[in-house]
Amino acid sequence: MAEQNRSQPLTALGDLRVLELCDEKGQYMGKLLADMGADVIKVEPPGGDAARRVGPFLDDTPGPERSLSFWYHNTSKRAITLDLERPEGQRLFKELARRADILLESQPPGYLDRLGLGYDDLSALNPRLIMTSLTPFGQTGPYRDYLASDLTLLALGGVMASCGYSEADFPDAPPIRPDGGHAWYIGCHYGVASTLVALLWRDLTGQGQRLDVSIQEAVSCTTEVALPMWLYNNTVVIRQTGRHAASFITPQTQHPTADGRLLNTFATGRDPASWTRLVEWLASEGMAEDLADPRYGDPLVRMGAATHQEPYHVAEVLGRFIARHTAEELFQGGQTRGLPWSIVRFPEETLADEHFRDRGFFVEVHHPEAGRALTYPGEPYRFSATPWRLRRRAPLVGEDNEAVLGGELGLSAAELDRLRSRGII
Amino acid sequence: MPTPLPLAHVRVVDFTWVIAGPQATRILADFGAETVRVEYHSNLDTIRNTGPFVEQAPGVNRSGFFNNMNRAKRSITLNVHHPDAFRLLKQLIALSDVVIENYSSRVMEDWGLGYEELRRIKPDIIYLSLSGFGHFGRHRDYITWGPTAQALSGLTAMSGLPGLPPAGWGYSYMDHTAGFYGAIAVLMALHHRNRTGQGQWIDMSQAQVGMALTGSAILDYVANGRPYKRPGNPPGNRLTDRPAAPHGAYPCRDGEWCAIAVFTDDQWRGLRHAMGEPAWTQEPRFASLSQRCAHQDELDELVGAWTRHQDATELMQRLQAAGVPAGRVQVSRMRAEEDPQLAHRGYLVETDHPEIGRWRVEAEPALLSATPSRIERAAPVLGEANGYVYQELLGLPDEDYARLVDEAAV
Numbered sequence: 091m092a093e094q095n096r097s098q099p100l101t102a103l104g105d106l107r108v109l110e111l112c113d114e115k116g117q118y119m120g121k122l123l124a125d126m127g128a129d130v131i132k133v134e135p136p137g138g139d140a141a142r143r144v145g146p147f148l149d150d151t152p153g154p155e156r157s158l159s160f161w162y163h164n165t166s167k168r169a170i171t172l173d174l175e176r177p178e179g180q181r182l183f184k185e186l187a188r189r190a191d192i193l194l195e196s197q198p199p200g201y202l203d204r205l206g207l208g209y210d211d212l213s214a215l216n217p218r219l220i221m222t223s224l225t226p227f228g229q230t231g232p233y234r235d236y237l238a239s240d241l242t243l244l245a246l247g248g249v250m251a252s253c254g255y256s257e258a259d260f261p262d263a264p265p266i267r268p269d270g271g272h273a274w275y276i277g278c279h280y281g282v283a284s285t286l287v288a289l290l291w292r293d294l295t296g297q298g299q300r301l302d303v304s305i306q307e308a309v310s311c312t313t314e315v316a317l318p319m320w321l322y323n324n325t326v327v328i329r330q331t332g333r334h335a336a337s338f339i340t341p342q343t344q345h346p347t348a349d350g351r352l353l354n355t356f357a358t359g360r361d362p363a364s365w366t367r368l369v370e371w372l373a374s375e376g377m378a379e380d381l382a383d384p385r386y387g388d389p390l391v392r393m394g395a396a397t398h399q400e401p402y403h404v405a406e407v408l409g410r411f412i413a414r415h416t417a418e419e420l421f422q423g424g425q426t427r428g429l430p431w432s433i434v435r436f437p438e439e440t441l442a443d444e445h446f447r448d449r450g451f452f453v454e455v456h457h458p459e460a461g462r463a464l465t466y467p468g469e470p471y472r473f474s475a476t477p478w479r480l481r482r483r484a485p486l487v488g489e490d491n492e493a494v495l496g497g498e499l500g501l502s503a504a505e506l507d508r509l510r511s512r513g514i515i
Numbered sequence: 516m517p518t519p520l521p522l523a524h525v526r527v528v529d530f531t532w533v534i535a536g537p538q539a540t541r542i543l544a545d546f547g548a549e550t551v552r553v554e555y556h557s558n559l560d561t562i563r564n565t566g567p568f569v570e571q572a573p574g575v576n577r578s579g580f581f582n583n584m585n586r587a588k589r590s591i592t593l594n595v596h597h598p599d600a601f602r603l604l605k606q607l608i609a610l611s612d613v614v615i616e617n618y619s620s621r622v623m624e625d626w627g628l629g630y631e632e633l634r635r636i637k638p639d640i641i642y643l644s645l646s647g648f649g650h651f652g653r654h655r656d657y658i659t660w661g662p663t664a665q666a667l668s669g670l671t672a673m674s675g676l677p678g679l680p681p682a683g684w685g686y687s688y689m690d691h692t693a694g695f696y697g698a699i700a701v702l703m704a705l706h707h708r709n710r711t712g713q714g715q716w717i718d719m720s721q722a723q724v725g726m727a728l729t730g731s732a733i734l735d736y737v738a739n740g741r742p743y744k745r746p747g748n749p750p751g752n753r754l755t756d757r758p759a760a761p762h763g764a765y766p767c768r769d770g771e772w773c774a775i776a777v778f779t780d781d782q783w784r785g786l787r788h789a790m791g792e793p794a795w796t797q798e799p800r801f802a803s804l805s806q807r808c809a810h811q812d813e814l815d816e817l818v819g820a821w822t823r824h825q826d827a828t829e830l831m832q833r834l835q836a837a838g839v840p841a842g843r844v845q846v847s848r849m850r851a852e853e854d855p856q857l858a859h860r861g862y863l864v865e866t867d868h869p870e871i872g873r874w875r876v877e878a879e880p881a882l883l884s885a886t887p888s889r890i891e892r893a894a895p896v897l898g899e900a901n902g903y904v905y906q907e908l909l910g911l912p913d914e915d916y917a918r919l920v921d922e923a924a925v
Contacts, residue, residue: 102707126703145756146735158738159756162730209884228882231859236835241752241762242842245774246854250764251846252685253674264764265772265844266682267752268674275728279695284881286702287546291521291886293709299885307860307880310850314534314686315567315580320847321875322567322579327685327847332671333662335685343662344680352680354671356662360561425657430647432659434681436744437669437729438736448652451723465737470727471700472649474630475715476707 101127102476106289108192109133110167111174114141114271115305116196116224117163118278119285123192124166125469125478131494132169133183136513138487148460154487155459159271161484162466165455169485170494171515174205178514185499187212191292192285193221199229209300219298220288224281228304238305243273247309252316254329256339265329276312277305332434340395341405344434351417352434355408355424359392364428371427377411441465455483491515520547521886525705526611528553528604529588532560534661534687535721536617536645537584538694543613543701544587545879545888551607551904552590554897563897569871575897576870582894586866586876590895591904595626597924604628606909608636612708613701617645620655630716639714641704645697649720659721661687668725669732673743676751692728693721731756753811760807761786761818764844771827772844775818775834780804785837790821828853851875868893901925 104127110120111133124130132139141163142154149156173179184207187193193212195202202208209221223229226238244250249272250265257263281303288299310317319325319337327335332344333356343356359365369386372378386392386400395401412420417433424431433439441452453468469478495501495515509515525548529540537560544550554560562584563575593600608614614633616623623629623644633640644650647659665671665684675682700717708714726733732743748755752763757778764772777783783804787796795801795817800810807814822830827843834841843849850857857863860882863875871893879888905911905925919925 100707100711100713102703105710122699143757146731146739146741148738150739158734159731162734222881227856228860231856233856236842236856237838237840238842239759239776239778239840241754241764241776242774242840245764245772245844246842248845248847248850250772250774250844254682254685255676255679260676260679262766263676263679263682264752264766266674266676267764267774268670268682268684268688269749269755270670270673270728270731271756272688272728275692276695279692279699280880283542283695283698283702284546284879284883286699286706287521287542287881288883288886290525290702290705290709291519293706294521294524297885299883301884302882304856304860304880307857307862310857310862311877311880312688312691313847314688314691315565316686316847317851317877318579318583319567320851321583322569323571324848325567329682329685332681332683333685334687344683352666354662354666357660425654428658430658430660430663432663432666434666434671434683435669436672436742437726437732438742438744440667440669440726440729441733441736445648445652445654445657446720446723446726449649449720449723451726460738464734467727467730467733470696470719470724472718473700473704473715474717475713476704 099479100476101479102473103128106191107131107189108194109186109190111193111195111197112224113139113196114144114163115226115274116194116278116281117141118275119194119222119224119281120167121163121165122278122282125480127476127479130167131186131490132164132167132485133186134169134171134487136171136173136488136515138171142487164484165466166481167485168490168494169488170491171488173514174207176514178509180205180207182495182499183207184212184215186494187219188215190216190219192289193219194224194281194285195221196224199225199234213298217298218292218296220285220292220301221298222281222285222301222303224277224303224305226305228307229302240271240273241267243305243309247273247306248313248316249309252313252327252329252335256329256331258339259331273305273309277303277308280308280311338396341401342409343405345409345412347412347417347420348414349416353412353417353420354432354434355429357430358408359404360389361428362387362389365389365392367427368429371423372407372411375411377407377414379407381407453480455480457483459486488515517889519886520889521883522546522548525549525613527551527613527615528608528611530614530616530618532617533562534584534690535693536615536697537562538691539643539645539697539701540588540615541584541586541694542698542879545890546886550588551900552585552588552895553593553604554590555592555594556897579874582866582868582871582874583876585894587890587892588895589900589903590897591901592898592925594924597922599919599924601627603905603909605636607904608633608640610908611637611640612705613641613643615643615645615697615701619658620644620646620648620650634714637714639708639712641701641708641714642716643697643701643719644716645693645719645721647721649723650718661690664689664693664721664725667722669729669743670725673729673732673749675749677747677749681749689721689725693719693724696724758804758808760804760811761814763815765819765822767822767825767827767830773822773825773827773830774842774844776840782839783807785839786834789833789837789839793821864890866890866893869896898925
């Protein structure tokens with residue numbers, strides 16, 4: 091188990107050694123643990139994992155040390171190479187598993203068992219081991235061996251059925267897969283949360299265990315009201331442009347601004363105070379139309395699109411006001427009046443956000459090989475005692491072979507050379 | 516004997532509402548944490564009054580949405596305007612491990628329950644605040660709902676067809692997701708406390724969590740100077756991070772859709788075979804992956820003309836048998852009633868609610884061999900745990916409790 095380095099700030103997970111045998115499906119689990127201090131050793135096949143072939147690439151030049159996607163999802167880890175299909179690779183992996191607290195893996199179901207590296211084999215060596223298997227459909231069941239991708243899992247898990255366009259706006263538009271690899275994110279979020287649950291149980295009892303996590307099922311637990319609408323009202327929600335899928339056509343919440351942007355106005359008017367300020371604001375510019383009418387004072391009238399026409403009218407009046415102002419004016423003006431308004435921003439625009447700079451969100455990561463530092467998104471949570479910390483750029487292929495296989499497992503330089511020349515590392 | 520629940524020793528004071536906070540405590544409660552929702556009649560969690568309702572009849576204990584988010588938790592009522600309220604709250608916090616709230620950022624401080632005060636009450640308390648913008652920074656008073664956070668972080672703009680307004684997310688993805696990080700953070704903090712005895716404050720911003728999910732796009736901009744906002748983006752159902760074609764959702768019979776993702780020549784051969792080797796597939800413009808990517812519009816048209824006559828489920832099965840990644844686009848009904856894999860996993864489990872009866876809720880998607888999740892109760896009826904918390908846990912004598920009830924303190 092890794093020693094807590096006393097010169098470093100406290101970490102939440104600094105006592106943990108984690109082995110990660112994951113491709114792009116599961117690599118984010120390792121990042122979440124590594125950035126909180128766990129010693130995560132990524133085990134890749136010689137030459138590197140397939141996730142290194144996912145773009146975008148530095149200077150648009152593909153290569154195992156140039157994938158920006160790989161860089162982002164593998165920070166703070168170490169990396170070794172091992173050919174697990176050969177006996178020497180398997181033996182070394184078992185040595186590592188003997189010393190590990192957690193094994194994260196996203197291999198096809200049954201693959202590690204066939205290599206003699208399944209949970210039964212490894213837990214016999216290390217009963218404290220927590221082994222988390224994250225796969226598209228789980229370890230058993232009729233779809234266990236189905237082929238899958240981010241797209242097909244967002245389809246089968248129900249996300250795509252809710253994301254897309256109103257039929258009236260764009261007839262025949264398909265259901266949409268939000269870009270960015272969210273099936274993997276959702277799977278990894280559940281994978282990490284449940285691994286930590288198992289860790290807390292081990293803290294109490296010393297007992298390890300096996301976790302079987304299905305990405306499809308995780309996605310299917312992430313569709314908000316769509317499932318209860320079916321269970322309780324036998325209703326299936328319908329897709330609507332830029333807003334919640336619902337059982338009926340709801341008012342627009344995405345409005346064009348004077349400077350060609352879009353403003354999101356979801357939940358406008360929910361509380362009386364911000365509604366009053368909104369109407370005053372519109373009135374001060376002579377644009378409130380009839381919204382000062384007392385009937386709009388009732389939130390069930392102004393918000394109740396299922397039973398009232400007023401919400402559609404409110405959205406139209408808002409749309410006319412928004413069309414006369416810039417996005418920034420509306421964002422600041424709305425928020426200072428207690429309205430949850432926001433500009434529909436592109437990811438790169440967040441880099442200039444002063445509030446998130448105040449919070450120190452973006453961090454600089456040094457890439458010696460590229461001769462420069464790059465700005466990365468930083469902490470998703472701010473811990474007062476054990477801060478999140480991006481300790482190192484993603485590892486190079488086999489970068490830590492000597493430290494781990496030599497330094498820790500005691501292989502000599504000659505043995506490492508021999509393994510290298512035989513393609514085992 | 517039932518398996519142990521792994522978090523049964525953890526007590527959570529749960530001030531959360533809507534979705535983001537309740538999603539965090541849902542995971543903790545599903546694994547056994549005693550999670551006490553603190554509520555009051557005059558300021559209810561809006562989800563208690565949000566449908567779907569059982570038999571479409573509204574009522575604070577009748578929302579199916581609330582039942583799905585809050586199963587396995589307990590509920591007490593407490594009127595924070597009553598002079599005894601904070602004394603009672605502090606007694607409960609002193610007996611607890613975790614405090615979680617997703618109010619706007621000044622509420623707990625205004626109540627005199629900021630982290631400094633919480634740790635005076637319980638030195639090793641773990642306090643999670645989950646607001647839109649976090650508790651510090653110049654916009655700490657700005658507020659979000661899920662769609663606000665999605666728009667701010669860039670996620671909305673990353674979803675849609677090129678040239679059209681964003682499709683965005685058809686639900687509050689960032690409520691679920693901020694909740695996942697909330698649960699993860701609390702679990703990490705509990706592990707640290709187990710080792711050191713030290714508690715801490717975790718300050719989260721829902722919008723900030725969304726920004727952590729845009730790493731590849733940010734790095735492409737920072738390293739290559741390529742903004743996400745560019746012609747062709749968002750890419751609809753196509754991929755920009757690797758070649759794949761055909762890759763999309765294709766129309767099927769009866770208004771259904773099937774997602775098909777072809778990455779390799781083998782998979783292309785499988786698709787051709789499944790389609791019955793139509794002549795057009797032999798044309799040079801589709802001969803290689805790069806050619807297929809360059810002619811995706813025509814390819815989508817031709818594949819779609821074939822899928823249009825297929826049953827989506829049979830199409831998925833046939834393509835899978837031919838070695839092609841495929842999955843039908845499933846609405847909730849299909850996931851709940853028809854998907855054999857989800858059924859095999861036990862995706863839905865039944866709970867028994869004292870007012871609305873037996874209803875299915877989502878189970879946890881992680882199966883733990885030694886300490887599986889077990890959802891032992893439905894969502895709490897408002898105030899159902901008042902007796903348990905005020906009398907058993909806090910030890911209030913009968914007459915004191917009766918007085919609190921009389922004075923509408925609880």
